[in-house]
Amino acid sequence: MGFLDLEGVRKVYGANTVVRNFNLSIQRGEFISFLGPSGCGKTTTLRMIAGFEIPSAGTIRIDGRDVTELKPNQRNVGMVFQSYALFPNLTVAENVAFGLKVARRPKDEIARRVAEMLAIVKLPELGDRYPYQLSGGQQQRVALARALAVKPTVLLLDEPLSALDAKIRISLREEIRSLQRELDITTVYVTHDQEEALSMSDRIVVMSDGRVEQIGTPFEVYNYPATRFVASFVGTLNILDARIVDPASGRVVIDGQEVIAGRGVNGAGVGEVRPMALRPEAITLDGGNGDRNRMQGTIEEVAFLGAVVRIRVRFGENAVLLDTFNNPGVAPPPRGSRAEVSFGRDDLLLLQDSAAD
Amino acid sequence: MSREAELAVVAPVARSGGRRSWAWLGITPFFLFTVLFLILPTLDLVVGAFQTPDGSFTLDNIARLNQPTIVSAYWISIQVSVASALLGALAGFVIAYAVVLGKLPRPLRPFVTTFSGVASQFAGIPLAFAFLATLGPTGLVTALLDQYAGINLRALGFNLLSFWGLTITYLYFQIPLMVLILMPALDGLRKEWREAAAILGATPWQYWRHVAFPVLWPSLLGATILLFANAFGAVATAYALTGSSLNIVPILLYAQIRGDVLHDPHLGYALALGMILITGLANVGYIWLRQRGERWIK
Amino acid sequence: MKTSRLGPWLIILLGAIYFIVPLIATFEFSLRKRRGEYSFDAYRWVFADNRFIESFSYSTFVALVTILVGVVLVVPAAYAVRVRMPRLRPVVEFVTLLPLVIPPIIIVFGYLRLYNSSSWLPMTSSPRATDLLLVFAYATLALPYMYRAVDTGMRSIDARTLTEAAQSLGAGWLTIMLRVILPNVRVALLSGAFLTFAIVIGEFTMASLLDRPAFGPYMQNIGANRAYEPSALAIIAFVVTWACMGLIQLLGRGRRQSVAAA
Numbered sequence: 001m002g003f004l005d006l007e008g009v010r011k012v013y014g015a016n017t018v019v020r021n022f023n024l025s026i027q028r029g030e031f032i033s034f035l036g037p038s039g040c041g042k043t044t045t046l047r048m049i050a051g052f053e054i055p056s057a058g059t060i061r062i063d064g065r066d067v068t069e070l071k072p073n074q075r076n077v078g079m080v081f082q083s084y085a086l087f088p089n090l091t092v093a094e095n096v097a098f099g100l101k102v103a104r105r106p107k108d109e110i111a112r113r114v115a116e117m118l119a120i121v122k123l124p125e126l127g128d129r130y131p132y133q134l135s136g137g138q139q140q141r142v143a144l145a146r147a148l149a150v151k152p153t154v155l156l157l158d159e160p161l162s163a164l165d166a167k168i169r170i171s172l173r174e175e176i177r178s179l180q181r182e183l184d185i186t187t188v189y190v191t192h193d194q195e196e197a198l199s200m201s202d203r204i205v206v207m208s209d210g211r212v213e214q215i216g217t218p219f220e221v222y223n224y225p226a227t228r229f230v231a232s233f234v235g236t237l238n239i240l241d242a243r244i245v246d247p248a249s250g251r252v253v254i255d256g257q258e259v260i261a262g263r264g265v266n267g268a269g270v271g272e273v274r275p276m277a278l279r280p281e282a283i284t285l286d287g288g289n290g291d292r293n294r295m296q297g298t299i300e301e302v303a304f305l306g307a308v309v310r311i312r313v314r315f316g317e318n319a320v321l322l323d324t325f326n327n328p329g330v331a332p333p334p335r336g337s338r339a340e341v342s343f344g345r346d347d348l349l350l351l352q353d354s355a356a357d
Numbered sequence: 358m359s360r361e362a363e364l365a366v367v368a369p370v371a372r373s374g375g376r377r378s379w380a381w382l383g384i385t386p387f388f389l390f391t392v393l394f395l396i397l398p399t400l401d402l403v404v405g406a407f408q409t410p411d412g413s414f415t416l417d418n419i420a421r422l423n424q425p426t427i428v429s430a431y432w433i434s435i436q437v438s439v440a441s442a443l444l445g446a447l448a449g450f451v452i453a454y455a456v457v458l459g460k461l462p463r464p465l466r467p468f469v470t471t472f473s474g475v476a477s478q479f480a481g482i483p484l485a486f487a488f489l490a491t492l493g494p495t496g497l498v499t500a501l502l503d504q505y506a507g508i509n510l511r512a513l514g515f516n517l518l519s520f521w522g523l524t525i526t527y528l529y530f531q532i533p534l535m536v537l538i539l540m541p542a543l544d545g546l547r548k549e550w551r552e553a554a555a556i557l558g559a560t561p562w563q564y565w566r567h568v569a570f571p572v573l574w575p576s577l578l579g580a581t582i583l584l585f586a587n588a589f590g591a592v593a594t595a596y597a598l599t600g601s602s603l604n605i606v607p608i609l610l611y612a613q614i615r616g617d618v619l620h621d622p623h624l625g626y627a628l629a630l631g632m633i634l635i636t637g638l639a640n641v642g643y644i645w646l647r648q649r650g651e652r653w654i655k
Numbered sequence: 656m657k658t659s660r661l662g663p664w665l666i667i668l669l670g671a672i673y674f675i676v677p678l679i680a681t682f683e684f685s686l687r688k689r690r691g692e693y694s695f696d697a698y699r700w701v702f703a704d705n706r707f708i709e710s711f712s713y714s715t716f717v718a719l720v721t722i723l724v725g726v727v728l729v730v731p732a733a734y735a736v737r738v739r740m741p742r743l744r745p746v747v748e749f750v751t752l753l754p755l756v757i758p759p760i761i762i763v764f765g766y767l768r769l770y771n772s773s774s775w776l777p778m779t780s781s782p783r784a785t786d787l788l789l790v791f792a793y794a795t796l797a798l799p800y801m802y803r804a805v806d807t808g809m810r811s812i813d814a815r816t817l818t819e820a821a822q823s824l825g826a827g828w829l830t831i832m833l834r835v836i837l838p839n840v841r842v843a844l845l846s847g848a849f850l851t852f853a854i855v856i857g858e859f860t861m862a863s864l865l866d867r868p869a870f871g872p873y874m875q876n877i878g879a880n881r882a883y884e885p886s887a888l889a890i891i892a893f894v895v896t897w898a899c900m901g902l903i904q905l906l907g908r909g910r911r912q913s914v915a916a917a
């Protein structure tokens with residue numbers, strides 16, 4: 001049993017199932033991201049942990065205590081909202097002090113804790129300002145300080161960076177992560193930004209249409225997507241339709257060219273056409289050495305992105321994107337020319353259509 | 358200043374002045390009109406309050422306000438206005454709260470909005486008729502209460518032409534006015550504030566006390582002042598209810614202007630000055646309270 | 656969840672009782688003219704009364720002129736403030752709020768002192784001039800509502816950008832005003848107009864003190880002299896007010912739909 005457990009959690013609105021059978025066990029101090037497109041149920045799940053929504057079925061436990069039906073103000077979790085949600089009528093210091101004040105902590109303790117929190121989020125000078133006088137990034141730091149001031153057992157963040165500019169987003173991302181490590185606080189982070197999820201999390205829960213598609217470390221989710229959805233949502237992934245020739249040895253045919261999936265295609269029947277995934281960075285624009293798959297195709301598109309040149313090679317029905325580094329000495333190949341590409345046998349992955357319920 | 362510098366300063370002004378001229382053309386009639394038909398007439402009364410009929414300065418008019426009928430008229434007016442403003446604010450707040458945050462069916466809201474629009478304008482003569490037909494001596498409610506509940510409003514001392522009668526009647530336009538002003542203000546309370554407060558351990562009451570109420574305070578206060586002024590200046594409803602028999606300031610002033618009772622225009626000016634001062638003071642108080650309590654607004 | 660809705664429902668119920676009972680009572684009372692049975696006799700009497708028709712037409716006419724005056728005053732001012740002179744905004748807003756604070760009786764009393772027949776601008780010396788003074792009085796009364804409506808309309812169409820677009824196409828200010836701004840704030844103007852109509856049609860104090868044959872003084876007169884007809888008049892006035900407000904709502908809805916469709 002973990003520190004924060006969700007068991008068989010469901011949420012149904014009328015005829016609409018928003019979250020189906022969500023199971024997750026989060027360890028103490030772990031940083032978990034819920035990743036998925038809008039409407040996938042990630043925010044609803046977070047709000048059930050916070051207590052704003054009551055699950056239609058299932059149990060939520062924090063540190064062994066069943067909190068499923070507890071009111072939000074009895075759960076001792078912290079939350080940061082996308083819109084900051086600072087109280088406009090209170091100063092920065094009063095905002096941070098809010099949770100302590102309603103808990104009737106002694107005045108000197110509150111003052112000490114507020115100063116400490118403002119120092120942690122690097123805004124020690126701004127205690128007397130009002131929220132409207134701060135930038136978005138500053139407001140979100142205050143929101144973070146406010147959430148952490150009450151020493152919550154779990155920190156919930158609901159797309160906290162979506163409303164900010166790209167630059168601030170990246171710096172704040174790093175800050176949140178290092179703060180989380182420093183305080184060793186169990187954290188659930190909701191985002192639709194795969195880069196955020198990949199760079200910050202210990203584990204990622206990829207969700208789609210109310211379902212958990214995959215739970216894994218960023219490394220696992222990125223490199224070994226479990227389902228077609230994960231493959232398409234996380235990173236830029238080539239998906240190829242392959243006809244299975246021999247499930248045991250992993251031999252498949254893509255547009256008439258036979259290749260081998262080194263990890264096998266277990267579970268697929270002979271003659272079936274199944275989706276397979278191939279990362280752009282696994283493909284090289286040459287024959288390569290040794291035991292690699294090789295395919296012939298036509299250069300269809302060349303996009304110069306700076307350090308990277310992204311090339312689309314078409315085999316027939318299927319095409320792949322591949323990335324090569326820019327080499328000032330060599331011009332990229334012209335469109336319409338023939339090319340040979342190669343990729344490691346282990347890089348070609350069979351995808352499940354979708355996770356079972 | 359050198360010639361060039363002078364030119365450099367003048368030139369851009371002249372250019373932008375040219376582009377602005379039509380904008381002034383747009384706004385001049387507005388200012389001319391409001392000065393002639395709103396500000397000057399009011400100021401002229403204020404001046405008149407300090408003049409004798411031949412135009413010299415005097416405080417005598419003001420001093421003559423200090424007679425029992427006039428003092429009690431002001432007093433009743435203030436009481437009715439304060440009571441109808443406070444009760445209107447309270448009831449209006451509760452209704453707006455129920456409609457906006459009470460999780461009631463959606464179609465209720467446009468209906469309440471339209472009805473409030475109608476009722477807030479349904480003041481004056483027809484309103485008096487409506488309440489006479491309802492709570493007057495032969496009104497429907499008076500009759501029904503007497504017949505079925507055995508309650509004789511008359512015997513209980515209720516009279517439509519009294520403080521409470523007037524207050525209940527005024528509430529018919531005061532409450533909807535408050536509802537109309539407060540509904541958008543309640544919309545402005547963000548759901549996340551309530552949630553953030555809850556997750557920080559606050560009870561709903563603590564959320565209202567520390568966040569929602571302070572955020573609403575300016576609208577609430579401003580609207581209440583508006584309600585006060587609204588009731589304080591109302592003539593038609595009271596006049597149609599009671600003729601000149603009820604002793605409130607606007608009625609007194611009305612009678613004074615019509616020449617029914619007194620023939621002393623300068624006392625009238627003093628009465629008017631008193632009214633302006635009272636609504637004016639209410640507004641100054643409002644501005645002062647706002648500035649004190651509201652450093653957080655941009 | 657279920658229990659928490661009980662309170663709001665109760666509040667709505669109480670409110671409904673307070674607001675609907677007087678209407679029912681008034682309607683019931685208006686039907687009592689014939690002894691022993693309900694009838695529309697009171698309405699028949701009112702509609703047959705010449706003074707009703709005359710005063711109602713008079714007030715309608717005054718209301719229409721007031722709307723016109725209001726539009727001519729408010730639209731250019733609101734436009735100039737929004738597009739060219741935002742610094743005047745607080746002043747203009749303050750002035751437009753004054754009529755909510757200064758009681759109508761004060762304003763009209765001021766007129767009687769300032770514009771009486773022996774003054775520099777003797778507007779009360781002839782009936783026509785007094786009619787005009789009444790129109791002006793009503794225009795001040797409607798000012799807060801008219802300005803609000805038009806200003807909101809200007810904000811929602813982003814008058815400044817529209818102006819710049821029109822200027823870049825070579826339009827002069829009169830063209831901009833008549834061809835660009837006015838059509839685009841039409842809906843806002845109409846709501847302001849209906850509200851003005853609702854305020855003006857039954858107004859009593861100003862019309863009575865300026866001694867004009869308007870609908871408000873007529874109602875008062877009937878109230879002082881007849882028993883059942885006042886209730887009929889109250890119902891008629893309520894229906895007229897409701898029609899104005901209903902039209903405003905309808906306009907607002909139509910606009911939203913056309914925006915959604917586009």
